[in-house]
Amino acid sequence: MRTDVLVVGGGIAGSTLASILSSRGFDVTIVERRPRVGYPHHCSGILGFDAIRELVTFSEDWVLSEINHATFISPGGLKIGIDKPLAKVVDRSMMDLETWEHALSSGARGMLSTPFKGLKSRNEAIVKGDTISFDLIVGADGSLSSVARAFGLRRLETELGLQRRCEGRIGDEYAVRILRGSNFSWIQPWGDCVKVGAIGEFGEIMEVIGSCKSPIGKIEGNLIPRRPRKRFYGGNFALVGDAAGQVKPLSRGGVLFAVRAAKILAEEFERGGLSGLSSYGRRWWEINGREVALGMAARRYLESLSSRDLDNIFLFLRDFEDIIQESFETDRQTSPLSRVPKAKVLKLILMKPRATLRAMMELMRQMVVSW
Ligand SMILES: Cc1cc2nc3c(=O)[nH]c(=O)nc-3n(C[C@H](O)[C@H](O)[C@H](O)COP(=O)(O)OP(=O)(O)OC[C@H]3O[C@@H](n4cnc5c(N)ncnc54)[C@H](O)[C@@H]3O)c2cc1C
Known part of the structure; x- marks a missing residue:
């Protein structure tokens, strides 16, 4: 056939x-x-x-x-x-x-x-x-x-x-x-x-x-x-x-x-x-590369945290509930990330520098893959 x-x-x-x-x-x-x-x-x-x-x-x-x-x-x-x-x-x-x-x-x-x-x-x-x-x-x-x-x-x-x-x-x-x-x-x-x-x-x-x-x-x-x-x-x-x-x-x-x-x-x-x-x-x-790269980086970040750290991230994110409410979509799950003010992102980085470093490395890796 x-x-x-x-x-x-x-x-x-x-x-x-x-x-x-x-x-x-x-x-x-x-x-x-x-x-x-x-x-x-x-x-x-x-x-x-x-x-x-x-x-x-x-x-x-x-x-x-x-x-x-x-x-x-x-x-x-x-x-x-x-x-x-x-x-x-x-x-x-x-x-x-x-x-x-x-x-x-x-x-x-x-x-x-x-x-x-x-x-x-x-x-x-x-x-x-x-x-x-x-x-x-x-x-x-x-x-x-x-x-x-x-x-x-x-x-x-x-x-x-x-x-x-x-x-x-x-x-x-x-x-x-x-x-x-x-x-x-x-x-x-x-x-x-x-x-x-x-x-x-x-x-x-x-x-x-x-x-x-x-x-x-x-x-x-x-x-x-x-x-x-x-x-x-x-x-x-x-x-x-x-x-x-x-x-x-x-x-x-x-x-x-x-x-x-x-x-x-x-x-x-x-x-x-x-x-x-x-x-x-x-x-x-x-x-789809942007969503994959940001999503994989966010995931790597989460995977570097203890349960207590995860609770702290929730506390941090509560300040941005309006942004999350407005920009989260089932098919664009990373959209709230780019809406959080830069100064606050810096605060997050300082809270968990090692997790941030891992997330950045994952982001770079994904960017290379998608090129
Ligand atoms: C618990 C769970 C919940 C999920 N919930 C969601 C959700 O809510 N929303 C969402 O978008 N996604 C969800 N997913 C993911 C989603 O189900 C899959 O990404 C999607 O079904 C993939 O479709 P596919 O056609 O690529 O593969 P499949 O749906 O796996 O289809 C593959 C087909 O190939 C056949 N096949 C395999 N090998 C051979 C072979 N050798 N010869 C011939 N045929 C073969 C299989 O029998 C099957 O019919 C979920 C996954 C899981 C496990």
Whole structure:
């Protein structure tokens, strides 16, 4: 069998790419190892408004809840609140399934229960029971990408995120508690119940999930990339979404960066064929590099602090609640950083010079990566 573009993985990144490329006339084949797209799901489904706008298809039927208040809680219990519409909670299974169907109705050939197993040659993939030759292969196969491995890329550093649906109500609020460094737990609305989850060490996650007294269903989760890959393309391959490590550094949300990547890749491939792949990388970094660099630096800063220091940072940030309220967006989580007056930033630096130094080094590293 032959195809112009072989997409491996029928999650949001793969189906978005397949939708766009097939609607532009390419012959696209998308292989998914599972028998059913979207199940089991592993996501909280919290989407900011940019992410929703950038999806190739969207239905209000997917929306389970709205988030109009967020509370961030320090390890010692200090709180900072935001009151404004921040996000919608969507059913990721429905979203992934309907985006897959959108790709098929745009002309893509979809193959379920068809894992990518490796390469026969640079232009031929071995999938279950078949060999598929292609001009371009795209790994949209998650953080442990087999496509990345087949092209000799290193395994991504990952961290664990788990959650569980529980009985209870929290209205339209999202509450985040900092556990340690940049690890956090959360409770969010999920239709007529809640989801409780955490990102961090297995033990601390299980403690959070264990606090859910009336669980519904199983524990869900996945490995989340710690940072984007510097390069996520090569001669005739590209990676999108979690396979490329394209997640927001602070919340670890990946949908926005994944659908952006798919759009940019489709445009550049249409414009320049395989020679457009380097423009894909350059444009992705141009658009998202600032958020990644500042987010990674902020995260490095947090990871250098003790719980007591984190409480002090909350005390410090309380002076800027107005700025945070006004400028924080789910899809632009670092915007408040550039609004804090310089003299106050200096005060923060003097409070924790070592943490600041580490954050600056991370910032420089990320700036080099995004060039
Ligand atoms: C607990 C948790 C909560 C999260 N909450 C949010 C959130 O609220 N908002 C947000 O934006 N992001 C969130 N994320 C992150 C988000 O879920 C991911 O970034 C996003 O789903 C990545 O999409 P993807 O298509 O790149 O990868 P995936 O969704 O992982 O899709 C990859 C697909 O590839 C398939 N596949 C894998 N290997 C092969 C193979 N060899 N052959 C064929 N198919 C293969 C898989 O079966 C899968 O269907 C969360 C993650 C976790 C773990």
